[in-house]
Amino acid sequence: MKTVLLVVAFVAGVMDVSSAQRSFEERREKILVVASSERDRGFATITAKLLTGQDLPFAFAMLDSLTYDQSIGGMFYAYTLIGCYLHGEHVLPDTLKRKMREAYRVRTMYRGDTENHWVMYYTGLYLAAQTWPNEDEARWFNGKSSEENFEEARGWLNHWFDISSTIGQGEFDSPTYITTFLTPMLVLYEFAKDPAMKTKAQLMLDLLFVDFAAEHLAGNYGGGHSRDYPEDIINPLAAPSTFWAWLYFGQPETPPWNETRYRPRHRSAWEPVFGAASSYRLPDIIYHIATNRSKPYVHTETKRVRNIIRFGKEKNPPVYKYSYVTKNYILGSLHGGILQPIQQHTWDVTYVSDKPNNTIFTLHPFSSGKELAMFFPEEQKFLSDEVDRYHNVYTNPNKWNSSSPYEQTLQHKNALIVLYDIEEGTTHSHVDGFFPKTLDERIVDASGWIFARSGNTFVGIFPLKKYEWKEEDVNWRLRSFERRNGFVVEVGSSDEDGSFENFRTTLMKRRPRARDKGKHWEVKYRTRGGHVLQLTFNGKRIIDGQQVDFKQYKFFNGPYVQSERGSGVITLTYGGKRRILDFKRGRITETP
Amino acid sequence: MTKKHHVHLSDLHFPIKVICLSAALILSVVVFTESAPVDGGRLARVEGKDASAFMKITEAQGETIYMSILSSRKHRLGALDNPTVGLFISTDGGATWHHRGWTGYIRTFYTEAGMDGTIWSACGNGVLRSTNKGSSWRITTGWEITEVLKVKVDPTQPAIVFGATAYGIVRSTDKGKTWQVKNNGLGSPFTSDVLIDAAQSARVFAATEEGIYVSTNRGDQWRLAGLKGRGIRVLAQDRLNPKLLYAGTEEDGVVISVDGGGRWKSSVSGLHHKTVYAIVPDPTDSRTIYIGTHGGGVYKSIDGGTTWHQSSKGLTNLDVHSLGVLPSNPSIVFAGTLNGGLFRSTDGGSTWQFNSQEEAQVWGISIR
Numbered sequence: 001m002k003t004v005l006l007v008v009a010f011v012a013g014v015m016d017v018s019s020a021q022r023s024f025e026e027r028r029e030k031i032l033v034v035a036s037s038e039r040d041r042g043f044a045t046i047t048a049k050l051l052t053g054q055d056l057p058f059a060f061a062m063l064d065s066l067t068y069d070q071s072i073g074g075m076f077y078a079y080t081l082i083g084c085y086l087h088g089e090h091v092l093p094d095t096l097k098r099k100m101r102e103a104y105r106v107r108t109m110y111r112g113d114t115e116n117h118w119v120m121y122y123t124g125l126y127l128a129a130q131t132w133p134n135e136d137e138a139r140w141f142n143g144k145s146s147e148e149n150f151e152e153a154r155g156w157l158n159h160w161f162d163i164s165s166t167i168g169q170g171e172f173d174s175p176t177y178i179t180t181f182l183t184p185m186l187v188l189y190e191f192a193k194d195p196a197m198k199t200k201a202q203l204m205l206d207l208l209f210v211d212f213a214a215e216h217l218a219g220n221y222g223g224g225h226s227r228d229y230p231e232d233i234i235n236p237l238a239a240p241s242t243f244w245a246w247l248y249f250g251q252p253e254t255p256p257w258n259e260t261r262y263r264p265r266h267r268s269a270w271e272p273v274f275g276a277a278s279s280y281r282l283p284d285i286i287y288h289i290a291t292n293r294s295k296p297y298v299h300t301e302t303k304r305v306r307n308i309i310r311f312g313k314e315k316n317p318p319v320y321k322y323s324y325v326t327k328n329y330i331l332g333s334l335h336g337g338i339l340q341p342i343q344q345h346t347w348d349v350t351y352v353s354d355k356p357n358n359t360i361f362t363l364h365p366f367s368s369g370k371e372l373a374m375f376f377p378e379e380q381k382f383l384s385d386e387v388d389r390y391h392n393v394y395t396n397p398n399k400w401n402s403s404s405p406y407e408q409t410l411q412h413k414n415a416l417i418v419l420y421d422i423e424e425g426t427t428h429s430h431v432d433g434f435f436p437k438t439l440d441e442r443i444v445d446a447s448g449w450i451f452a453r454s455g456n457t458f459v460g461i462f463p464l465k466k467y468e469w470k471e472e473d474v475n476w477r478l479r480s481f482e483r484r485n486g487f488v489v490e491v492g493s494s495d496e497d498g499s500f501e502n503f504r505t506t507l508m509k510r511r512p513r514a515r516d517k518g519k520h521w522e523v524k525y526r527t528r529g530g531h532v533l534q535l536t537f538n539g540k541r542i543i544d545g546q547q548v549d550f551k552q553y554k555f556f557n558g559p560y561v562q563s564e565r566g567s568g569v570i571t572l573t574y575g576g577k578r579r580i581l582d583f584k585r586g587r588i589t590e591t592p
Numbered sequence: 593m594t595k596k597h598h599v600h601l602s603d604l605h606f607p608i609k610v611i612c613l614s615a616a617l618i619l620s621v622v623v624f625t626e627s628a629p630v631d632g633g634r635l636a637r638v639e640g641k642d643a644s645a646f647m648k649i650t651e652a653q654g655e656t657i658y659m660s661i662l663s664s665r666k667h668r669l670g671a672l673d674n675p676t677v678g679l680f681i682s683t684d685g686g687a688t689w690h691h692r693g694w695t696g697y698i699r700t701f702y703t704e705a706g707m708d709g710t711i712w713s714a715c716g717n718g719v720l721r722s723t724n725k726g727s728s729w730r731i732t733t734g735w736e737i738t739e740v741l742k743v744k745v746d747p748t749q750p751a752i753v754f755g756a757t758a759y760g761i762v763r764s765t766d767k768g769k770t771w772q773v774k775n776n777g778l779g780s781p782f783t784s785d786v787l788i789d790a791a792q793s794a795r796v797f798a799a800t801e802e803g804i805y806v807s808t809n810r811g812d813q814w815r816l817a818g819l820k821g822r823g824i825r826v827l828a829q830d831r832l833n834p835k836l837l838y839a840g841t842e843e844d845g846v847v848i849s850v851d852g853g854g855r856w857k858s859s860v861s862g863l864h865h866k867t868v869y870a871i872v873p874d875p876t877d878s879r880t881i882y883i884g885t886h887g888g889g890v891y892k893s894i895d896g897g898t899t900w901h902q903s904s905k906g907l908t909n910l911d912v913h914s915l916g917v918l919p920s921n922p923s924i925v926f927a928g929t930l931n932g933g934l935f936r937s938t939d940g941g942s943t944w945q946f947n948s949q950e951e952a953q954v955w956g957i958s959i960r
Contacts, residue, residue, distance in 0.1 A: 069672065070695065070696075071671070071672045071673065071674055071696075072672075073696045074696065074697070107696070108694040108695060108696025108697065108698060110696060110697055110698045110699075110716065110717065111698075111716065111717045111718075111738070112716075113699075113716060113738075113739065118735075122735070137730065138728070141694075142717070142729075142730065142731040143728060143729055143730025143731060144730065144731065152734050152735055155734070155735060156735035159735070309739070309758040309759065309781075309782050310758075310780060310782035310801045311801070377739045377741055377757075377758040377782070378662075379825070379867075379869065379886070379913070379930075380842070381867060381886045381887075381911075382886075382911065382930050386663075389665070389667075389668075
């Protein structure tokens with residue numbers, strides 16, 4: 001009873017919510033109660049206990065052990081520790097507060113080497129320096145004073161806000177790493193005393209959420225991803241982004257901890273607690289963008305490649321992203337090539353299903369020390385082995401995530417061409433396709449098409465070269481050893497095509513025309529919608545006779561999100577309402 | 593001569609030199625009685641009276657060895673029992689090692705001390721400085737400077753420090769209070785190493801991903817000095833003859849300049865296009881040079897780099913990323929491997945024994 005009262009009191013303390021999101025308050029209350037009953041040693045569940053007052057002795061004991069255990073440090077510790085401290089300050093014993101403060105003096109706080117690392121590190125450092133001001137350099141792990149740390153963190157955070165709102169994130173649209181951006185920003189929004197910084201955090205939260213919302217479908221994060229883990233790529237609702245979708249978009253309806261496809265105890269599983277604890281509320285407009293799938297739409301984006309430190313002419317070349325979003329599926333793609341090392345996911349169709357493994361895609365399992373050396377400063381002959389220690393599948397020929405210089409795409413609405421032209425001598429020269437066993441139907445047709453159906457979603461894939469099948473635990477693996485290769489993909493649904501039979505019949509009459517001669521590798525295909533797509537590897541991309549000019553791609557371009565590249569201004573529109581995220585001026589305006 | 597009480601072997605006539613080297617070799621073999629590693633493989637020690645005698649020698653001469661451990665094959669992200677990494681210091685010729693600074697992973701690539709005793713570490717977190725022998729540290733750089741692979745201190749003006757980073761070259765002229773990016777004229781910013789000319793400290797060389805660059809004004813302006821387009825991993829200079837410069841390349845052995853960096857000549861005889869991560873000339877004999885390679889362990893030349901011979905007997909890991917020769921006793925050579933820890937030779941590289949840091953990535957070794 002005491003717990004319930006505390007939660008109710010906490011809920012009553014936050015700002016008003018719209019009717020559209022009233023259920024959010026129920027979900028946030030639920031997650032706090034459930035997470036506070038967990039008995040693990042994590043800052044998120046401890047924070048839930050501190051907020052609800054449940055199981056406080058255990059929370060204090062766990063916190064004490066976290067401050068004592070010197071083996072835990074770095075950026076993952078930096079922001080969650082201070083988030084927990086600030087949320088629980090009212091109940092924490094002074095002895096524990098002192099120990100938590102001391103952590104910022106004695107611990108190894110590694111800054112890391114990725115965008116998410118730096119966001120976590122500098123958010124933690126900003127709030128810690130704000131919380132303990134006017135302390136000299138001997139009181140901090142890095143030998144800098146409170147003021148120096150505060151200024152450095154502020155400087156980098158503002159730099160990150162600037163590049164993320166003008167040329168995009170390097171670790172963009174990641175179903176896994178979204179947590180490592182959302183949680184720090186939620187904590188920063190909640191506790192930054194500087195109104196300008198608080199507004200920037202709000203702007204960034206809006207941007208992160210609308211970026212997800214525009215490619216969200218029933219809990220799934222659709223489209224291409226900069227980084228994701230193989231187990232989440234082949235089972236999209238297993239990704240941490242699902243938890244955020246459940247909390248903020250109300251989809252899927254089942255709480256993640258009750259959903260077998262989601263693994264609530266894996267990486268950063270309970271961090272949405274920091275969302276439940278925050279006074280940040282998702283703007284209605286983003287909620288609607290995330291959930292209204294009454295009409296199909298095309299949504300394009302420009303992102304950036306992670307910092308290239310060698311073997312490239314540009315530090316952050318653009319990434320061009322295309323997604324076609326319907327109520328049944330999202331077909332999405334990145335334009336191809338090496339856009340992120342290790343964990344890139346270039347294209348897929350992800351569809352609504354009550355079964356796991358609701359996705360189909362192909363890839364070339366590329367690995368190379370030189371590729372890694374583009375992004376990491378260690379020796380190129382050493383990097384593959386080193387990365388394999390952390391991402392166990394990097395050099396594995398059967399891996400399900402990869403960036404390859406030998407992969408390029410062209411997409412127009414619900415049709416896509418993906419071409420491969422794998423250089424001789426490449427470590428793995430085959431391409432793989434993922435077809436889940438949970439499909440309702442999988443038909444290998446004599447016409448050359450492979451047809452797949454799951455519920456109301458229909459997929460047709462035409463392999464351009466010979467291939468073979470291999471049955472695995474949860475999927476059939478399509479494998480082709482042809483180095484010059486490719487697939488034509490069409491996706492449909494009962495809404496678009498009536499029946500699966502109609503879809504198949506229509507496609508059976510269509511056959512891509514491939515031209516494989518000398519250096520020229522090209523395919524031309526007329527879609528069932530009547531559009532002519534032509535993709536030449538390392539050459540032109542042509543749709544209905546018009547060459548695709550990526551330079552014309554906007555930062556965001558779709559019915560709901562608009563932004564010019566470099567402007568720092570993102571406009572959200574829905575149902576006559578408009579919300580403008582103006583990073584340049586540091587303000588948010590909404591009309592009417 | 594680098595130390596007033598030393599006579600350099602290169603100053604002696606050949607028969608005398610042979611006698612001296614032989615005597616040193618015998619002495620070193622006698623003095624060094626290796627024991628099994630202790631403390632979970634983290635420390636190795638010399639036992640008995642001989643050990644204390646040797647320690648007194650090296651301590652008297654004030655030689656300090658700085659070993660930078662980037663990581664370890666045992667390291668696991670978020671694991672509770674990760675090995676201690678970072679900076680280890682020995683003042684007894686590698687008999688014992690003592691950790692200084694952070695115990696966790698911050699990517700400590702290289703550490704070097706200036707003539708004023710200030711210690712500098714090149715790390716993922718930036719350039720770290722300690723003015724109290726490693727008891728406390730300050731990250732002297734801000735967020736703009738990261739992935740620092742080498743830090744080099746001006747041999748005559750210890751307030752001047754260079755950093756080689758993944759994003760180019762940085763320089764401080766006020767002992768790390770402020771830093772400036774110094775990339776003017778560089779073809780590729782990625783820089784693996786910088787070398788401050790010991791004879792003329794305004795002259796600085798840079799090992800970039802597209803060749804060797806030189807500056808004659810402490811990095812204000814750079815120009816290509818040689819090996820256009822080739823990845824350079826490391827630079828070194830002979831102590832006795834500063835005009836002798838060495839560069840280690842990616843997959844193309846060693847290049848040597850005998851005229852102070854004007855012209856560079858490949859030296860690949862016996863190297864088979866090896867990638868060279870480390871070069872250390874014998875501080876007492878210009879004709880003896882050691883190199884650390886990827887996959888081939890240590891190679892040694894005794895003819896000034898004309899020919900190279902593999903010198904890896906006893907090395908259980910052949911990816912050698914760092915080397916050090918003890919100036920007071922050049923028979924003592926250290927080889928830091930990637931994932932195999934630190935090895936020491938007491939016979940000028942003929943044989944090697946494991947010394948410290950099991951399965952560690954010994955990215956850097958320096959001796960002052």
